[in-house]
Amino acid sequence: MRQSAGDPSRPEGVSSTLAGAAHDVVQARDIAGGVHFYTAQRTENASAVPHQLPADLRGFVGRxxxxxxxxxxxxxxxxxxxxxxxxxxxxxxxxxxxxxxxxxxxxxxxxxxxxxxxxxxxxxxxxxxxxxxxxxxxxxxxxxxxxxxxxxxxxxxxxxxxxxxxxxxxxxxxxxxxxxxxxxxxxxxxxxxxxxxxxxxxxxxxxxxxxxxVGLLTETESVALVNTVTTGYRAGDDPAQVAQLARLCARLPLALRIAAERAAARPLMPLRELIADLRDESSLWDALSIEDDADADAVRTVFAWSYRALPPAAARAFRLLGLHPGTDFSLAAAAALLDETPERTRALLDVLTGAHLLEQTGSARHQFHDLLRAYAADLAASQEEEAAQRAALLRAAHWYLRTADTAMRATQSLRPSVLTGSPGAYPPPFGPDDRTAANDWYVAERANLLALAHAAAQARLDEIAWQLSASVQTLQAAHGDTDDRLEMGQLGLQAARRLGDRRAEARVLQGLGFAWKAAGQGERALSHHLAALEIFTVQRDRLGVIEAHNSIGLIHLRHRELDDAADRFEQTVRLAEADGHRAWHAVALDNLARTRLEQGRLAQVVELADRAMRVHREIRTEGAPLLETLITLIRAHRESGRLDRAQECTVSAERILEGGTRYAALEVDIALERAAITLESGDAGGASEMYLNCLRLQRRLNDPAREAATYCGIGTALRSQGRVEEAIDFHRRAVAARRALPDAYRLAVELGLLAQCLDAAGQTEQARPFRAEARELAGAFTDPRAAALHARLSALADP
Incomplete structure (x- = not known):
């Protein structure tokens, strides 16, 4: 956010919001790239203390x-x-x-x-x-x-x-x-x-x-492990027979726990009968590859021995769960894959967990040991018809796809569903029908979604592959999962092209454009959006054309190509208004208003933002888009000197946040605006306190753009109080944080403010290189504000 284009002493860029990370499909604000430089200052906020160790193994013995x-x-x-x-x-x-x-x-x-x-x-x-x-x-x-x-x-x-x-x-x-x-x-x-x-x-x-x-357990340790698992379930077993059981398991902990669990589950069966049963087990499976053949035979034998003791329904569940593409799975996903009710699935999972063939990782989540997963998948391949295997994968894939679609629609309102047709016989999705539930579901299933995309592509389930990519991109964007967005996007693009589905191709290209933008690859992003626009135009997909123009405008805005950005947003406004796409109409008006704000055309900004607000009210917009437009109005009124109007809009935005809407990035932006209004009202001390509160808020985000804006605001407030040396320190911090971003214009602004503070402190020699760098950066842009900044810096340059 900027305060003035004309006064070199005023804190231009004090609270810039051009690098937020909420929903890139709807915001001009979300135009930040990745980290390109590393400084000590940049890492100060990355101070979280992780505690990621899994739970210690219950009944650990030996070693x-x-x-x-x-x-x-x-x-x-x-x-x-x-x-x-x-x-x-x-x-x-x-x-x-x-x-x-x-x-x-x-x-x-x-x-x-x-x-x-x-x-x-x-x-x-x-x-x-x-x-x-x-x-x-x-x-x-x-x-x-x-x-x-x-x-x-x-x-x-x-x-x-x-x-x-x-x-x-x-x-x-x-x-x-x-x-x-x-x-x-x-x-x-x-x-x-x-x-x-x-x-x-x-x-x-x-x-x-x-x-x-790590070698095999000793016989003493092996016997101790068996006794630990069976204590409380069995009594009076012959120690020699326990030792014999341990030897049959090759003294491998995984095999020992499975065998001991089976013994514990049959407390009245003499141990000698279990040993005889295990000794007679002769089915060896080729799916496992262990270096020592004797160990391999023992593990295979114990797996097969335990598997054959399962009830038929549990055995089938074990086989089919080996086809799940991810590392772990929820109860609901397992129910979909097995084509069972959740209640029945829970009972089957309990049986498999009790037999040590599955591990429970949460209240409703399970996973395989990697050996057991390979064994289960091999059983499925050898004992299930190919059609049954494909049907199980399809059920799981449709469950994940339809749940992802539900979650996507719970978190945004601009992108329509890409799913077509009736779900037919496929299981209903889990219903994450609000933003919190949708985000929680995505976090839990993130790795599985990527694994499923690979599995779908490998199985040539091309429609699922591209639809999954398109359905999760807004969730991936909200969580900053750029790697996954790119990987799934490429899989989806290949699938769409195999299908020859041009609209699908355009949808995936659009998502890839956002992903490349998030990765800081502006040229790649632009090429993908342009390719999507071309297809949408040929296919006469008006909504696609609207979104593509808006996306291209965001790329131009990111690079401060303001005239080009304005042209794209104006086209978006006209198309959305003509087609009656009210939500897109409001978004495009706001993006155009932000562009005019960067151009310094404040009267137009207010008119455009007021129009956007009217549309928001008519369609009862909630959440981020409404707050975005309010922030645009706050900035425009404040920079025009209408502090009372800016204050009114700030109060309106704060009331929305008080009503339960929580958008951490926008909360920081609003707090920064309130601090800037307070500073311009002449209360530098009060503004300092507000900026310090902003610092506390933004550290939860660890966002370098808002970090730079906060430091810059603190420095400006301190300088207004005559505390120049302290101000210099905060302006240095602002510059260091801003260097982590590809935002040359705002870096120029903050370098200029640092030079001004150094001059005020009589440190003219130290100020020169900062002013020279700021002048060079500002000279790369041609818009009125950048030109005015370059002129001011040039006027202050040394002769």
Whole structure:
């Protein structure tokens, strides 16, 4: 937000809202790119303390030798150990050991514990280093819109955030050293624990890793594990028979727990009969690949032995759940896949969990051990007809697609559903019918949605693949999931082109344009929106044409190509008004008003924003679009000197927020405007307090644009009070934060204000380079405000 185009002492850009991150389809404000530079100042807000460790395994037994070795590595020696590799065969208990050790030593890492399953041995695609870094950066407090696009840039920011901190990082199920290396802390103090089936020798050679090899449990430990699981259920078992059972399980913890759970579930059956049954089990399955053949036979035998003891319905459920494409699943998703009622599905999941064939991860969520998932999928492939397998995948896919569509429509009103036809025999979606429920559902299912997109593309379920991409893009945008948006968008685009469906292609291109814009790739974004516009025009899709023009306008506005932006928004206004698309009409009027505001045409801004408000009232708009237009009016009235009118609009916006509507970014924008109004009213002290409150609010967002605006406002208020040295510090902070954004004009504004403060403090030599940089940046733009700023800076330049 800006106050004046003519007075070089006034805080132009004090509370710019051109980098918000709410809904890019409806806002000119959402035009921020990714992080491009890293400074100490930029990372101050990324101070979250993550606690991501899974729950410790109930009844953990044994591994005293391995735990002692890990403790010795952590505590002993002159050179601190920063990387430990826990290696061993599948099912040997590597993850259980690593998580148990992490819980034992977590107090030594007060700055947090990070955990990720890299899925190196899952049937699906392993998690990439970039994907894992995105999760870690979020956990460390980095706003989604501030996460860089490239893996190297993400790794650099990650190491910056861990510098000087003591953080424990557990990297589970790693496949290669290359997958792990970008996730390693950069200096001593933190510890990374990696679990893997291979040796990952490259980590030892290049990164100084120390390796702990996890072997089979001893017979004593194996017997202790069986006794721990069966205590309270069985009594009087012959210790020799318990030892025999342990040997038949190859002393592997996963197999031992499954066998012991079956023994506990049959307390009256003599143990010798269970042993005989296990010994006679001869069905070996090829889906599992374990390095040691004897161990492989034992695990396969125990799996088959436990599976054959299931009731037929539970056995079928086990097989079909192996077809679920994601890493975990909800009760509702399982019910859809199995074609069962939720009540019946819950009973089946309870049976599988009781048999240790599934793990429960939440009140209504379950997951497979990766070996068991492979085993279940192999059973489905060998025992289910191909048509039955495809039908199960289709049921799950339609459930996710229709639930995503419901969630999308609960969070925005501009984009229509892309689904066509009747759901027919497919199960009804879960109903996230309000914004909070929709966002909660998306967060829980994010990884599954991406996995489903890949599964649909692989199965040539092309209509589902493109519709899923189009249906989740607004949810992905709201959560800053740019990587997923791009990946799913590419899958959807390929699917639409395979179908030869041009309208579908245009819809996906439009979504990809938003994704590339969020990734800071303006040229790519523009090319996708232009391609979408061309198809929409040929197909005579008027609503698509309206959205595409608006999107192209946002790209031009982001690059401060204001005349081009205005042209696009004017076309959007005309088309939306002519076609009776009232919601788009209001949005386009507001975007045009914002563009005129950047051009300094304040009278037009008020007229356009008033028209937008009238449309909002007629169609009873709620939430973000209404607040956006009110903020436009506040800025226009304030910059025109009509502080009373600006105050009235601010009160109206605050009442909407008080009514239960919660948009954190817009709440900060409104608070910044109130502070600016107070400052212009002559109450610099009161404004300082308000800006400090804005600082507290915006730190929840970790948004560099609002951070810069807040620091700039504090600096301006302090300078008005004669506290110039303090003001200089805050203007330096504003410049540092703004450098994290591709917003050259506002950087020029803030550099100019910093130079002014330095001049006022008699630090003329220090001011010169900042003023020169600001003048050069402002000279790249031709609009009236930028030209006026360049002229003022040039007039102040040294002869």
């Amino acid at each position: 005293r030798g391995e735990l002692d070795k890990l403790e010795a590595l952590l505590s002993g020696g002159d050179e601190p150990v920063t990387l430990v590799v826990v290696a061993g065969t599948a099912g040997v208990g590597k993850t259980s050991l690593a998580v148990h050790f992490a819980h034992l030593v977590r107090s030594r890492f007060p700055d947090g514990q990070l955990f990720v399953n890299l899925r190196g041995y899952d049937p699906g695609t392993p998690l990439t280093s970039a994907g894992a870094l995105e999760r870690f950066l979020r956990a460390l407090g980095v706003a989604p819109g501030s996460i860089p696009a490239g893996v190297e840039e993400r790794a650099a920011l990650y190491r910056t955030l861990l510098a000087g901190r003591r953080v424990l990082v557990v990297l589970d199920n790693a496949a290669t050293a290359g997958q792990v290396r970008p996730l390693l802390p950069g200096e001593a103090g933190s510890l990374a624990v990696v679990t893997c089936r291979g040796r990952l020798s490259g980590l030892s050679a290049r990164d100084g890793a120390r390796r702990i090899t």
